[in-house]
Amino acid sequence: MAIVTLLTDSGESDHYVAAIKARIISINPGIRVEDISHQIQPSDIAHAAFVLRAVFRDFPKGTVHLVGVDSTGNRGDSFVALQLEDHFFVGCDNGLFGLISEKTHQQLVELNVINTINTTFPERDIFAPVACKLASGVSITNLGVPMSTFKKMIDRQVKATKKQITGSVIRVDRMGNLITNIQKETFELLSKNKVYTLQFGGEKFRRIHTVYNQADQGECFMVFNSLGLLEIGIYKGNASELLGLGYDSSVNIIFEE
Amino acid sequence: MAIVTLLTDSGESDHYVAAIKARIISINPGIRVEDISHQIQPSDIAHAAFVLRAVFRDFPKGTVHLVGVDSTGNRGDSFVALQLEDHFFVGCDNGLFGLISEKTHQQLVELNVINTINTTFPERDIFAPVACKLASGVSITNLGVPMSTFKKMIDRQVKATKKQITGSVIRVDRMGNLITNIQKETFELLSKNKVYTLQFGGEKFRRIHTVYNQADQGECFMVFNSLGLLEIGIYKGNASELLGLGYDSSVNIIFEE
Amino acid sequence: MAIVTLLTDSGESDHYVAAIKARIISINPGIRVEDISHQIQPSDIAHAAFVLRAVFRDFPKGTVHLVGVDSTGNRGDSFVALQLEDHFFVGCDNGLFGLISEKTHQQLVELNVINTINTTFPERDIFAPVACKLASGVSITNLGVPMSTFKKMIDRQVKATKKQITGSVIRVDRMGNLITNIQKETFELLSKNKVYTLQFGGEKFRRIHTVYNQADQGECFMVFNSLGLLEIGIYKGNASELLGLGYDSSVNIIFEE
Numbered sequence: 085m086a087i088v089t090l091l092t093d094s095g096e097s098d099h100y101v102a103a104i105k106a107r108i109i110s111i112n113p114g115i116r117v118e119d120i121s122h123q124i125q126p127s128d129i130a131h132a133a134f135v136l137r138a139v140f141r142d143f144p145k146g147t148v149h150l151v152g153v154d155s156t157g158n159r160g161d162s163f164v165a166l167q168l169e170d171h172f173f174v175g176c177d178n179g180l181f182g183l184i185s186e187k188t189h190q191q192l193v194e195l196n197v198i199n200t201i202n203t204t205f206p207e208r209d210i211f212a213p214v215a216c217k218l219a220s221g222v223s224i225t226n227l228g229v230p231m232s233t234f235k236k237m238i239d240r241q242v243k244a245t246k247k248q249i250t251g252s253v254i255r256v257d258r259m260g261n262l263i264t265n266i267q268k269e270t271f272e273l274l275s276k277n278k279v280y281t282l283q284f285g286g287e288k289f290r291r292i293h294t295v296y297n298q299a300d301q302g303e304c305f306m307v308f309n310s311l312g313l314l315e316i317g318i319y320k321g322n323a324s325e326l327l328g329l330g331y332d333s334s335v336n337i338i339f340e341e
Numbered sequence: 342m343a344i345v346t347l348l349t350d351s352g353e354s355d356h357y358v359a360a361i362k363a364r365i366i367s368i369n370p371g372i373r374v375e376d377i378s379h380q381i382q383p384s385d386i387a388h389a390a391f392v393l394r395a396v397f398r399d400f401p402k403g404t405v406h407l408v409g410v411d412s413t414g415n416r417g418d419s420f421v422a423l424q425l426e427d428h429f430f431v432g433c434d435n436g437l438f439g440l441i442s443e444k445t446h447q448q449l450v451e452l453n454v455i456n457t458i459n460t461t462f463p464e465r466d467i468f469a470p471v472a473c474k475l476a477s478g479v480s481i482t483n484l485g486v487p488m489s490t491f492k493k494m495i496d497r498q499v500k501a502t503k504k505q506i507t508g509s510v511i512r513v514d515r516m517g518n519l520i521t522n523i524q525k526e527t528f529e530l531l532s533k534n535k536v537y538t539l540q541f542g543g544e545k546f547r548r549i550h551t552v553y554n555q556a557d558q559g560e561c562f563m564v565f566n567s568l569g570l571l572e573i574g575i576y577k578g579n580a581s582e583l584l585g586l587g588y589d590s591s592v593n594i595i596f597e598e
Numbered sequence: 599m600a601i602v603t604l605l606t607d608s609g610e611s612d613h614y615v616a617a618i619k620a621r622i623i624s625i626n627p628g629i630r631v632e633d634i635s636h637q638i639q640p641s642d643i644a645h646a647a648f649v650l651r652a653v654f655r656d657f658p659k660g661t662v663h664l665v666g667v668d669s670t671g672n673r674g675d676s677f678v679a680l681q682l683e684d685h686f687f688v689g690c691d692n693g694l695f696g697l698i699s700e701k702t703h704q705q706l707v708e709l710n711v712i713n714t715i716n717t718t719f720p721e722r723d724i725f726a727p728v729a730c731k732l733a734s735g736v737s738i739t740n741l742g743v744p745m746s747t748f749k750k751m752i753d754r755q756v757k758a759t760k761k762q763i764t765g766s767v768i769r770v771d772r773m774g775n776l777i778t779n780i781q782k783e784t785f786e787l788l789s790k791n792k793v794y795t796l797q798f799g800g801e802k803f804r805r806i807h808t809v810y811n812q813a814d815q816g817e818c819f820m821v822f823n824s825l826g827l828l829e830i831g832i833y834k835g836n837a838s839e840l841l842g843l844g845y846d847s848s849v850n851i852i853f854e855e
Contacts, residue, residue: 356652
């Protein structure tokens with residue numbers, strides 16, 4: 085079964101999302117259309133990349149992901165289709181795709197677009213037909229001109245030494261939980277047999293939990309979440325509000341010798 | 342394949358939308374149910390009509406559009422089904438359907454309703470079964486009593502002369518873009534070989550762009566959008582907030598002889 | 599056709615909901631996944647129970663309802679699957695399921711879970727596979743260890759005497775309508791041949807309407823709604839804001855002898 089997912093910053097109070105779906109259904113009623121999210125903050129590439137990176141691998145291989153976030157990009161950004169980790173992606177080469185995987189793309193084309201200049205709704209007029217073709221088995225190489233690479237911005241990096249790991253909050257979720265870019269494997273490698281202290285805001289802790297409810301209600305929990313990333317929250321509370329931390333706040337783990 | 346779309350002002354934090362879908366699925370599991378939007382402002386017919394008008398034609402002909410916005414209407418408003426531009430619509434004759442097309446309806450009936458008076462949830466109890474029947478090929482004339490006309494309110498009009506076009510903002514979208522009722526064809530007809538000035542808020546501009554990113558970030562763009570309507574925005578900004586304009590604000594295009 | 603519904607407090611700006619759907623689709627692409635709501639307030643069991651109770655019976659019997667609200671619950675809460683009124687439910691035994699029906703469950707098991715302790719995303723990793731099995735016809739008794747009962751909290755009760763019914767608001771819906779726990783049948787039983795007065799906030803009324811638009815715009819309506827519950831609203835207005843009432847506010851019906 086062919087699946088096309090949608091990820092946009094269009095919200096749900098306008099006609100945009102329905103128009104993209106209607107176009108896909110009109111072209112090929114056999115396609116299953118699944119929403120990832122339409123609540124990405126307007127043009128927020130970091131938000132969109134976090135969500136897409138977190139979920140695309142949960143869909144079956146071969147799924148086509150139509151991405152309509154900051155779709156007009158900057159002048160000169162082209163519309164692309166790519167294959168990456170056996171998934172297909174269609175959207176604007178505005179830097180977003182460079183943030184979703186460390187792997188090298190398998191295929192990449194700049195889309196053949198007739199009259200780009202006349203389209204103010206590329207998600208419906210350009211991306212939807214291309215997504216339908218990919219979902220129907222058309223080869224990506226038939227959809228455009230091969231490119232060698234796409235835009236890669238440098239993402240927030242973690243600094244990791246024997247003495248300290250310094251990361252930052254890359255997403256505040258709906259619950260107010262603070263998801264950082266500190267990976268479980270980095271921590272496990274560096275923390276062996278060492279005493280450690282977590283520092284963020286004015287807080288210090290000396291343990292990491294394995295599940296949320298090891299903390300009591302109103303208490304801080306720190307877990308490596310289902311993405312393998314350090315997540316800080318307050319059990320049944322809003323950590324972002326209560327701790328005064330948000331996107332880009334720094335989080336440290338200090339090791340004692 | 343039979344498609345029923347849903348457009349309501351019910352929001353998504355209650356049971357209403359799921360109840361309508363469950364009723365449809367229970368009656369005919371073969372129907373594909375697609376959301377247009379459930380984020381219409383409560384009882385906001387203008388908002389709903391804008392969204393429905395903008396998107397219904399993107400769905401395949403024969404699609405049934407169940408509209409649950411201001412569904413109880415005013416006293417005396419009847420429940421109707423109509424065929425218009427080869428699409429079907431089911432809802433309350435509260436004026437909304439009169440705003441979605443200039444074409445004459447093909448068929449129109451007042452629904453046969455038993456015990457209307459006892460139903461506080463017509464979307465589930467009346468519209469859903471009717472939508473299922475239409476989607477299954479039942480003739481609209483079997484669903485009610487023919488009516489000659491439905492309620493037509495006078496929509497905001499554009500004043501267009503050789504000297505000036507005066508329109509208004511009919512929708513502020515999620516991005517804060519200001520969509521007006523000034524049509525591309527009106528402009529093209531009147532602007533031939535003429536110098537023009539766009540005026541809105543305290544701003545004046547002398548060009549119209551063809552795509553959003555002809556403006557720089559933070560700059561004003563004016564385009565004829567995918568609906569053929571003049572749209573004013575600020576590239577990667579919120580025009581409504583930054584320009585202090587909103588629904589019903591007036592926009593002028595002045596021609597020099 | 600197998601249906602799995604989703605009810606979560608995850609919101610729609612993160613990857614969580616899409617991850618649950620992707621897991622279900624990956625296991626069994628033949629399953630129809632339907633959203634009930636993802637806009638339940640974080641960990642708000644009362645909100646979730648109200649919505650689920652209001653709608654689950656509208657789905658076909660045999661539907662599987664995956665509930666991801668307060669899924670980690672309190673320490674010691676187990677993950678369960680149950681059959682109740684010929685529907686299946688999968689989630690955390692945090693008290694929510696005890697609020698959705700007065701009927702006795704037909705079957706109940708504590709889920710066999712390997713490595714619970716290592717899962718921070720039970721909706722995707724535990725509930726989704728179980729829901730797929732139930733939807734595919736696997737017997738509930740194969741999914742876990744039988745339990746005799748699940749957690750039952752005492753819900754807000756209505757006090758009903760020959761002189762007075764005292765209930766409370768159990769849900770403020772998106773329109774600002776106040777839905778109470780006073781049932782139509784209780785009222786009908788006690789009000790026979792009696793004059794009555796409704797009291798809430800500082801207001802007093804002596805009638806109950808049958809449909810919303812028996813009130814004029816801006817006026818208070820009181821109806822027994824599609825759930826058979828007394829609902830108070832302001833026609834085309836927000837009763838919660840205008841009357842200053844909200845969740846848990848009390849509503850009285852006083853009978854004169």
